[in-house]
Amino acid sequence: MADNRRQSDSLAYVTARSDRQSDAWTEEAKQRGGQRLTEVAEVKPPPQVAVALRLAADEKAAVRRRAILLDGEVIELADSYYPLPIARGTSLIEKRKIKGGAPTLLAELGYRARHVSEDLEFRPANEFERVALALPEGANVLTLLRTTSTEDGSPFEVQLMVMKAPRRLHYEIEVD
Numbered sequence: 001m002a003d004n005r006r007q008s009d010s011l012a013y014v015t016a017r018s019d020r021q022s023d024a025w026t027e028e029a030k031q032r033g034g035q036r037l038t039e040v041a042e043v044k045p046p047p048q049v050a051v052a053l054r055l056a057a058d059e060k061a062a063v064r065r066r067a068i069l070l071d072g073e074v075i076e077l078a079d080s081y082y083p084l085p086i087a088r089g090t091s092l093i094e095k096r097k098i099k100g101g102a103p104t105l106l107a108e109l110g111y112r113a114r115h116v117s118e119d120l121e122f123r124p125a126n127e128f129e130r131v132a133l134a135l136p137e138g139a140n141v142l143t144l145l146r147t148t149s150t151e152d153g154s155p156f157e158v159q160l161m162v163m164k165a166p167r168r169l170h171y172e173i174e175v176d
Contacts, residue, residue: 033070035078040064040095042084045158049081052147052158062087064102067132074133077162086111086156106156114151120144122165129162140165 045053045061053061061081068076080102082092091098091105098105103113125133125141133141146159 033068033072035069036067037095037097038065038067040093042093045081046160048145049158049160052145053081053083053155055083060084062093064092075164077129077132079160081158081160083156102157111150111156113148115149115153116146117149118144118146125162133162133164135164 041063042060043063044050044058045055045063049061050057050059055061062084063082064080066078066080067074068078082102086106086109087093090109092102106112121143122140123143125135125139129135129141130137130139133139135141142163142165144159144161144163146161147155148157148159149155
């Protein structure tokens with residue numbers, strides 16, 4: 001069974017990278033076991049994501065879904081959502097890796113992280129999560145909803161991560 005401990009640097013996931021650097025997901029995945037881009041689409045986001053992105057009830061968003069692996073086992077489902085006016089016409093809406101990662105592309109488009117909020121929730125896994133994470137009936141998951149906003153408070157990316165539980169997460173964020 002894989003070690004469920006994880007130390008994460010949230011700031012790395014919202015900061016633009018230099019031209020030659022891999023994105024933070026790829027770097028962490030190399031150390032942990034890998035990641036798989038499973039879907040890129042325009043979808044009606046879950047209610048908490050729609051609220052975080054300040055979308056109208058019927059408004060769609062672009063989503064990039066990834067499965068995070070450790071020792072060949074899916075340990076996390078990581079979905080990143082973007083408002084369609086930001087995503088359309090960019091690599092965010094293409095099913096391929098983004099050179100330098102989404103934060104680098106977003107920074108090039110003028111969207112730099114100035115405020116990040118994270119909400120953690122421990123809850124029962126739904127059927128999809130149970131199957132995708134190979135969890136037993138009645139298992140729980142830990143979710144992390146990360147909202148990244150510009151200087152004026154406009155949200156431009158929301159990440160919804162669903163992780164096998166129990167887990168211990170340690171977060172440190174230092175912003176210049």
